[in-house]
Amino acid sequence: DAKTTQPTSMDCAEGRAANLPCNHSTISGNEYVYWYRQIHSQGPQYIIHGLKNNETNEMASLIITEDRKSSTLILPHATLRDTAVYYCIVRVLYNQGGKLIFGQGTELSVKP
């Protein structure tokens, strides 16, 4: 199973871009990179996912390096409500339903 490595914690000033890195050097060719976040003990919330191309949605952008060994989640204008634990996950394919294995994540603190 491909594993991910993320910094334990990061700070970001409100209104600035938050760039959260993730290393997944053992990722396989057909495995996707997913990002979820968890705000203060709530259920995790899906943010974005990608295979090899950069992706953008209303919440964030995902930049995946050409060799796919690392990626960066970008929150373009962080707000206080973005304070959360962010999980980078490489999806494990198993039978019909791909289970997700969560790591420790990065605790992002957005400060005024």
Add this chain to the structure above:
Amino acid sequence: NAGVTQTPKFQVLKTGQSMTLQCAQDMNHNSMYWYRQDPGMGLRLIYYSASEGTTDKGEVPNGYNVSRLNKREFSLRLESAAPSQTSVYFCASSSGGTSGANVLTFGAGSRLTVL
């Protein structure tokens, strides 16, 4: 839309007691999952059901049993609760399949304390 509904939200048990956590989803998803989260830690997969009628072990299945009652419902049972099972339990569901759009939707969590 209710999404994923878990019951109960809170429960206190004594060591050795049994209980069942219920989970239901209304999104017609094929796959369902149970995770646990201990204080200050990430989520760990207990069991999952890739489709109706199938269940498989995750990372930490010992001490738990599951039942995929139908497509909507996936229950988690603790037969003889232990203090080590004090945790927050999250149920999740996804459309299933092997495409990249297999996004998980989580419930609000069930906080279990075993004394």
